[in-house]
Amino acid sequence: MQPLYEGKAKRLYTTQEQDVLRIVYKDEATAFNGEKKAEFAGKGELNNRLTSHFFEVLEAADIPTHFIERISEREQLVRRVTIIPLEVVVRNVVAGSLSKRLGIEEGTVLETPIVEFYYKDDSLGDPLVTRAHINLLKISTTEELDLLEQEANRVNAVLRPYFDEKGITLVDFKLEYGKTPTGEILLADEISPDTCRLWDKETGDHLDKDVFRRNIGSLIDTYQTLFNRLGGNTQ
Numbered sequence: 426m427q428p429l430y431e432g433k434a435k436r437l438y439t440t441q442e443q444d445v446l447r448i449v450y451k452d453e454a455t456a457f458n459g460e461k462k463a464e465f466a467g468k469g470e471l472n473n474r475l476t477s478h479f480f481e482v483l484e485a486a487d488i489p490t491h492f493i494e495r496i497s498e499r500e501q502l503v504r505r506v507t508i509i510p511l512e513v514v515v516r517n518v519v520a521g522s523l524s525k526r527l528g529i530e531e532g533t534v535l536e537t538p539i540v541e542f543y544y545k546d547d548s549l550g551d552p553l554v555t556r557a558h559i560n561l562l563k564i565s566t567t568e569e570l571d572l573l574e575q576e577a578n579r580v581n582a583v584l585r586p587y588f589d590e591k592g593i594t595l596v597d598f599k600l601e602y603g604k605t606p607t608g609e610i611l612l613a614d615e616i617s618p619d620t621c622r623l624w625d626k627e628t629g630d631h632l633d634k635d636v637f638r639r640n641i642g643s644l645i646d647t648y649q650t651l652f653n654r655l656g657g658n659t660q
């Protein structure tokens with residue numbers, strides 16, 4: 426079938442069904458807007474399994490997602506959507522760019538989760554944008570942004586306790602949303618250790634892509650550890 430799009434971590438193909446796409450997870454990891462790159466044998470399989478599992482957890486909590494099914498080690502079927510060019514970041518604990526931008530120590534627990542929007546544009550380096558900027562760029566209406574924020578908070582309300590029960594703090598994560606041809610808004614893209622910060626509650630160990638970004642451990646060993654920590658659920 427036709428290749429439709431190739432991103433940093435996935436390839437997207439059409440299928441015989443107009444409204445269904447096939448995603449293939451790659452072994453490549455990138456950081457810092459693609460400046461740092463490496464291949465890790467087995468990463469695609471782990472992220473496919475983990476993302477599929479998280480989408481199933483969310484679907485079970487009545488959160489609409491693009492996910493249909495995982496069909497092989499590296500592949501899943503999803504509903505076709507047009508991605509809204511916003512990264513919706515939810516934060517429970519200060520880390521990464523928030524810590525740098527506001528000078529607040531990493532690890533500071535937020536009283537209330539924060540939702541931020543970043544404009545998905547590699548040439549601009551995915552800048553943080555306000556609602557006024559989003560309106561100016563004609564990306565989404567105020568009503569749509571209210572919905573995205575509400576939906577992102579719902580995802581957090583499901584995933585934060587899910588990880589907590591497994592001894593893991595969901596520090597922050599990035600979501601992307603898409604629109605079906607009929608205008609329905611669905612959670613899309615992926616949820617994986619590439620797009621979340623996950624810290625071991627006891628040791629503070631990073632169970633996410635920060636091990637690669639910060640050169641503090643083996644990415645595959647870390648993702649495999651996370652996979653094992655989530656138990657048979659991901660099989």
Ligand code: UDP
Pocket residue numbers: 512514520521522523551597598599619620621622634
């Ligand atoms: N994130 C992502 N893709 C991006 C930028 C961020 O998946 O292009 C995720 C990242 O893994 C983290 C959260 O969004 O879980 C917040 O990232 P932050 O803004 O702190 O940026 P970073 O420090 O990763 O550059």
